[in-house]
Amino acid sequence: MDIFLTRLIYQLPHTTISNAIAHFLSFQSIWILLWFPIIGLIFIKIYQKNLMILLMLSSGMLTTYLFVEYFFKPFFDRPRPFSYFGIFPPQTAPYNYPNDFSFPSLHTALAFNAAYILSSLFPRYSIVFYAAAVCVAFSRIYLGYHYALDIIGGAIIGILFALTIKKLMLYETQRKTAQVA
8 A cells, every 4th residue: 555655646747847846845845934934933023032942843853853864764774765666756856866764754754743843832823834744745755755654654753752842841841830839
């Protein structure tokens, strides 16, 4: 099922415009367009005094990055789809091919990590945060970098790490509040 779904998405028509959009969603948007301005607005305009939120976001994403890149990927040792299918897709030509492993998707894990934390802070905009994360995830399969299971694993890992960091931060805040009282 994993290979079938991956091949189904990967074999969608690749036009110049759809490839450009997928590359933008997969690479530039996750940092430039989606998360940095959102995070910047949160801290500059709304939560200038609350560094706990900045700590929650940055530690969640850093922890996710370190575990996915240095533990999960080497542990699962799964080759990328373009290696499995035996072709290097032309839609990725402007970029270097990743030489690390496929499972789980780091881009997806980071996108869902940020979406979870931002949604817990701003539930009104949850649909926007998760829609952006889903677009990043879809683009990773569309471009031939990941299997469908890599995306699912990345989303689960990203949310679990965000949930863990959020709970640790809340526990620490409650502990400090109890000590003061």
